Amino acid sequence: MNNTSLLLDNERLDLLIRLLRVNDDIHDTGKLRIELLSDMSSFEAMMQAAARRHLLPAAIFNLRNKGILLPPQTAHVAGSSILAQLADLDDQFNQRRAILASALHEIIACLNNNGIQPLVLKGSISLISGKPEWRFQRDIDFAVEPAAADVAITALQARGFSVCEDMERRPHHLKPMERADVPALIEPHVKLAGIRAREVLPDEVLTGTVNGQSWQGVNYRATSNAGFLLHGLAHHYFQNRGFIYGTFSLKGLLEFAFVIAGLQEADISELNNLTEGHPRLKAALLLWCGVAKHLLGVSPPPGIVLSRAIEKYALIVSDRYQRGLTVSPFTGVREHIAMTLRHAPPTSLVRSTLPPILDGSRGPVWRDHEKQRRNASGLLTDV
Structure with a gap:
């Protein structure tokens, strides 16, 4: 059974972890800055490690926030330099998050109009709170009561979302849905997690932490x-x-x-x-x-x-x-x-x-x- 290293020759996971450290002193950040700027191959290898782990937005956020490459709140940089490339990636990420936040608001409003107050799950909460800013979303997750699942799907279809018929329905969520103008799949859950997660954190335990919230005129639930x-x-x-x-x-x-x-x-x-x-x-x-x-x-x-x-x-x-x-x-x-x-x-x-x-x-x-x-x-x- 293969248990060889998952690292690639052209990635520097060690540098990525140093960059992502939440509590770092100025001395350590300065050493990392010198190391990255003195050898662009190391910088590229670090970003490769970030890309493989869906952490490019987090890496760019920390590069900017720690002043390693992009000064805090920098203006957009024109050109083909590494600064310009990172600024473009950051712009694309922020635009994508804004679109997803708008889509989530529309989904909640749609469900509210049909008597459903969805439970927003996982990283989708960051689309509401805005924190953490670097959170990458592959999909929009929310849960509805199993008895309300058909009503929810019909309501979302009326808003132009379609069921991904070629994708799998799982025990804890329905088949994903999509719409051309939303750059992520929509995952309506009927259970709060998969079976292995529920084994250690049963839905009834997690549900006990849930409370109602409001956001820009819509109502949802959150843990x-x-x-x-x-x-x-x-x-x-x-x-x-x-x-x-x-x-x-x-x-x-x-x-x-x-x-x-x-x-x-x-x-x-x-x-x-x-x-x-x-x-x-x-x-x-x-x-x-x-x-x-x-x-x-x-x-x-x-x-x-x-x-x-x-x-x-x-x-x-x-x-x-x-x-x-x-x-x-x-x-x-x-x-x-x-x-x-x-x-x-x-x-x-x-x-x-x-x-x-x-x-x-x-x-x-x-x-x-x-x-x-x-x-x-x-x-x-x-x-």
Whole structure:
């Protein structure tokens, strides 16, 4: 079974991680600036790493925000220089986000007019809040009650959206929809996450964090900050099988770090309450806090304590990721169980160990090993 490095010869993941660090001092940023500007091949290799992980907008944002290439709030630069190319990419990204935000508003208004208040999911919330600015959207996700699914689809069809008949309907979402003027697919969910994510974060638990919101005259629902954090963690680390391959998505981790850095005391309390009695989710939360600390410079907030074992494992996973490596499903599941059992009461040993063993034994893990480990590592394309 192939577990060779996923890194390409012409990419510098190490430089990308240094660029993306949330808490960095001026000295470190200055050293990175000198390194990038003294060797444009290193700069290009860093951007290649960003492109493979859907992190080009985040890379450009940090280059500008940290003053490495583009001064903060720079005006558009004309010409064919690297500055001009980055400015063009930034303009295209911002225009695309504006179009998607407008489409999401239209979708919510359409559903409101049909008695539906959708639950906006995952990164689609950033189209409403505007934060984080660098969040790349592949699709627009929202959930409706299963009983309202047909009404929702009919209403959206009346607005010009069409069902992608050649695409798959999954247990947690209907077939995607599209419209020519919207540069992303629309994914109406009838469950809040895929089956592996729901195993660790059941819909009924996540639904308990939901509250109503308004936005420019429309009404929608959203999870709390703690619910949003755990939903993203469950999606990346469990649904996308990160735990099976002992890896993670850097894009997912960056968004996780962004949320963690802004949590308040009440959010931390809710986070601890939500993970109580869910040892697999608790172990994953602490691991990602440890990895975010080591790679992105974001320390866990007060109220989240990392044990020496978690710190040690986070270092192992961080080093593994930086080298582009994954582990076999046997090893990944064993590591995950070892961390889980530290948080599992004796009465839940079977519930804590059997699901990951079954997940690691599924056909796709073995038939599509290369595709699955790439997906678990956040490499959604072969770019």
